Amino acid sequence: MDLSIIIPLLNEEESLPELSQWIERVMNDNNYSYEVIMIDDGSTDNSWKVIEQLSVANPNIKGIKFQRNYGKSAALNEGFKAANGDVIITMDADMQDSPDEIPELRRMILEDGYDLVSGWKKKRYDNTLTKNIPSKLFNATARRSSGIKLHDFNCGLKSYRQNVVKSVEIFGEMHRYIPVLAKWAGFRKIGEKVVEHRARKYGVTKFGWDRFINGFLDLLTISFIGKFGKRPMHFFGLYGLLCFMVGFCMVLYLLIGKIFVSDFSVINRIPFYLALTAIVVGMQLFLAGFVAELIGRNSTERNNYLIEKKLGLTQEN
DSSP states (O other), rough: OOOEEEESSSSSSTTTHHHHHHHHHHHHHHHHOOOEEEEEEEEESHHHHHHHHHHHOOEEEEEEEEESSSOOHHHHHHHHHHHOSSSEEOOOSSSOBGGHHHHHHHHHHHHHHEEEEEOOOOOOOSOOOIIHHHHHHHHHHHHHHHOOOOTTTTTTTTEEEEHHTTTTOOOGGGGGGGGHHHHTTOOOOOOEEEEOOOEEEEEEEOTTTTHHHHHHOOOOOOOOHHTTTTTHHHHHHHHHHHHHHHHHHHHHHHHHHHHOOOOOOSSTTTHHHHHHHHHHHHHHHHHHHHHHHHHHHHHHHHHHHHHHHTTTOSSSO
């Protein structure tokens, strides 16, 4: 199969018929073999009924229905599991992504050799105050911390080589950082393409201000997991050792003072409490590191499976 097009959606009943017709036209014009996987993320309107009707009219359209809203990351993760195409395209269902971009996104994967190509909505039709300015700050921070030179990490229109989507696991709200996850999985050739951004034709946006706060928190999480996910003791042990040594030095200071100064009071001095706190915190950090190492090392079956999957040694159904 040439293409798998994955479309996560929430309450988009109005846009789905027009979007599916547009995709079908592009696929037929380029003579692609394809599948469209629409993931209904707990819609409360008639989106699922529309998907059922579309799948009857076009057998290439498939649907996955969530019983409640789990978020875009969960929807994409299930779509990646179900995808069978050589190239996987993700796009939003709100008609703001243009299916006409798909042929070039596919060409960049197959001919230019990219593992992942992310869209860049260089010219946007969103509200400048509530979306554009926070988005630029967010992307600048993500570029600096990840080392991936993309202008628009959160663009829903992306293309992937199949083994990329089969090698990453998306959870929480990590859909913003799929390029970072791909990089940590060993896929280094990540490109970018300027894509058309269209004004929303139907419905309203499903994202608010909280996505920027959650986005920065997720960036901290993914950065930590990428650096220390396989060696947590290197993080907790380092800071645990520093805290313990600070406390130990303060204890030595107090002991020396008690020995050589006759009226030296240990308990009534601030360094006593600082030393006690530093030693306790240091020991707790050490214990956290040991527990994290035990959890990681006891997950050998899962780790081995993921390694085999990245190397292409497992059989995908």
